[in-house]
């Protein structure tokens with residue numbers, strides 16, 4: 001079980017990430033990171049960075065932003081800084097008929113979710129899922145997973161029913177699905193760790209937390 005060590009913080013507003021850590025029995029604080037993800041993504045893409053590197057850069061920006069804020073607060077109150085902060089990010093890419101690599105963000109509304117799902121139908125996409133730990137002003141660990149998922153050629157009627165059933169719940173999901181829910185019906189094949197699909201490569205993270213003394217071996 002977790003020892004009384006420096007606080008563990010998840011720099012994320014993602015409910016799936018929070019649920020995964022809580023279900024694993026970890027005690028932590030969740031603090032949303034106010035970073036401008038779009039501009040970081042655009043500059044990474046403009047420099048020709050691969051999606052996994054952009055996801056890692058975003059995960060680090062989130063962890064660093066929250067860690068800096070918490071350390072400043074702790075110092076201002078004469079408390080102890082040095083929380084271990086977890087950052088994560090997930091990017092979706094899919095190759096188009098023309099062979100281009102299209103990057104997908106979370107959908108802004110259900111109409112855009114429909115457009116995304118039609119573009120992903122019958123194809124393989126990759127979820128570039130980065131997780132990173134930050135402490136005392138430095139990156140202390142990182143991991144990148146890249147699960148590959150193949151959507152079946154579901155019918156338009158199925159898609160209409162799916163969107164009506166799931167509704168806004170999928171707007172917080174980069175692929176417009178919750179694999180742990182009805183979203184699983186979209187798929188022909190899923191290769192990779194389930195937790196990584198949901199947004200947090202949990203097993204490698206738990207391994208680091210044990211090695212770092214946050215969890216007992």
Ligand SMILES: Nc1nc2c(ncn2[C@@H]2O[C@H](COP(=O)(O)OP(=O)(O)OP(=O)(O)O)[C@@H](O)[C@H]2O)c(=O)[nH]1
Pocket residue numbers: 011012013014015016017032033062088089090091106172173174175177178179180183197198199200
């Ligand atoms: N419940 C669920 N969520 C998923 C699934 N696949 C992707 N996601 C979510 O899609 C989101 C990916 O967007 P990100 O930008 O990485 O994270 P976010 O939701 O904006 O949250 P922050 O970490 O605060 O940036 C994450 O919240 C993932 O948990 C899934 O199958 N199920």
